[in-house]
Amino acid sequence: MGLEEELKKCVHCGFCLEACPTYVVTRSEVHSPRGRITAVKLNILSEGINTCMYCRRCELACPSGVIYSEIITRVRKPNTIQKVMLRLLERPHILPYFIRGEYAKKIPVKAEKPIEYRDNNEEIILFPGCITSIFFKETVQKTLNYLKSLGYRVKIYNGCCGLAHKNAGELNRSKELIEKLRKEFHGRTIVSLSSNCSAHMKENGLEVYDFPEFIIKFNLPLPKVERRLTIHEPCHANILGLNKYTREVLSKMGVEISESEEPSFECGAGGDYFLFHEEISEKVMQVKKEKTLKSGVNTVVSTNPSCSLAFIKMGLKPIHIADLL
Numbered sequence: 001m002g003l004e005e006e007l008k009k010c011v012h013c014g015f016c017l018e019a020c021p022t023y024v025v026t027r028s029e030v031h032s033p034r035g036r037i038t039a040v041k042l043n044i045l046s047e048g049i050n051t052c053m054y055c056r057r058c059e060l061a062c063p064s065g066v067i068y069s070e071i072i073t074r075v076r077k078p079n080t081i082q083k084v085m086l087r088l089l090e091r092p093h094i095l096p097y098f099i100r101g102e103y104a105k106k107i108p109v110k111a112e113k114p115i116e117y118r119d120n121n122e123e124i125i126l127f128p129g130c131i132t133s134i135f136f137k138e139t140v141q142k143t144l145n146y147l148k149s150l151g152y153r154v155k156i157y158n159g160c161c162g163l164a165h166k167n168a169g170e171l172n173r174s175k176e177l178i179e180k181l182r183k184e185f186h187g188r189t190i191v192s193l194s195s196n197c198s199a200h201m202k203e204n205g206l207e208v209y210d211f212p213e214f215i216i217k218f219n220l221p222l223p224k225v226e227r228r229l230t231i232h233e234p235c236h237a238n239i240l241g242l243n244k245y246t247r248e249v250l251s252k253m254g255v256e257i258s259e260s261e262e263p264s265f266e267c268g269a270g271g272d273y274f275l276f277h278e279e280i281s282e283k284v285m286q287v288k289k290e291k292t293l294k295s296g297v298n299t300v301v302s303t304n305p306s307c308s309l310a311f312i313k314m315g316l317k318p319i320h321i322a323d324l325l
């Protein structure tokens, strides 16, 4: 459906408000899904359009089936700094050299060059995702070691899925990146280490497995892990129901899961949102931290890299499923 159809579906009931992290921390209609939709309907220039974290929690809460992402991504455009950032995300190999100054200070992990690896006649393409590849290299290495130990021939593909581009309103570039991946991935099994990227690629018709999903569907062996951990459910992965695989993997490992309050509540990172909207982002992180600590543990299973960066900013310890192998 197009923009006009989605706008018409909204009956302004407000059932989405409490699901929206920016509304929860501001209590302002401007920063709510309903307020943003109203602004688009009335063609009003609203700051709320840019403060949306693009978590799509409002879509899951909406009884009228409004596909909010079809609205917001069609009405916002990146500013110059965001455009530069998007071009760099497409090139993880050079991205670490450009993370400097005030932006480097806002990111709690130092960026490094991605790992390169390729077996002859690879059967699996390991897609870390642009952020995982430069900030969580150890997770990538552990996944590679695990897949190799099971006899798989692997190639690491360091690139970008285009989710950030869609979020910023660069719809054509986002589609181009998906088509590029479709060609690159042809005929191979794709395993992704970034759950929200997995969801984005799946929604665009790519046959991709989120890493925990791959473990479950191929019945891969798992070690026993005697730990008590809590779980974060990344937002886009939640829309496709991918987080159930993370729970299943942990359960098979024997991990004791200590539930937080509302594990799918937005982490506050919002992709690159935390770099540009610090005040709202920090408030959302504070709410997320309080909800997470209700689990009684401070180590959080997070299978999406920007969420993991948010947990580090909160002073908590994120851990990917791959880190437990």
Ligand code: SF4
Pocket (backbone or CB within 6 Å): 009, 010, 011, 012, 013, 014, 015, 016, 017, 033, 034, 037, 058, 061, 062, 063, 064, 065, 066
């Ligand atoms: S987006 Fe859905 S839940 Fe939100 S106000 Fe519109 S109809 Fe209601």
Ligand code: SF4
Pocket (backbone or CB within 6 Å): 019, 020, 021, 022, 023, 032, 033, 036, 051, 052, 053, 054, 055, 056, 057, 058, 059, 068
């Ligand atoms: S996508 Fe997230 S931040 Fe944006 S309006 Fe919906 S719930 Fe709120």
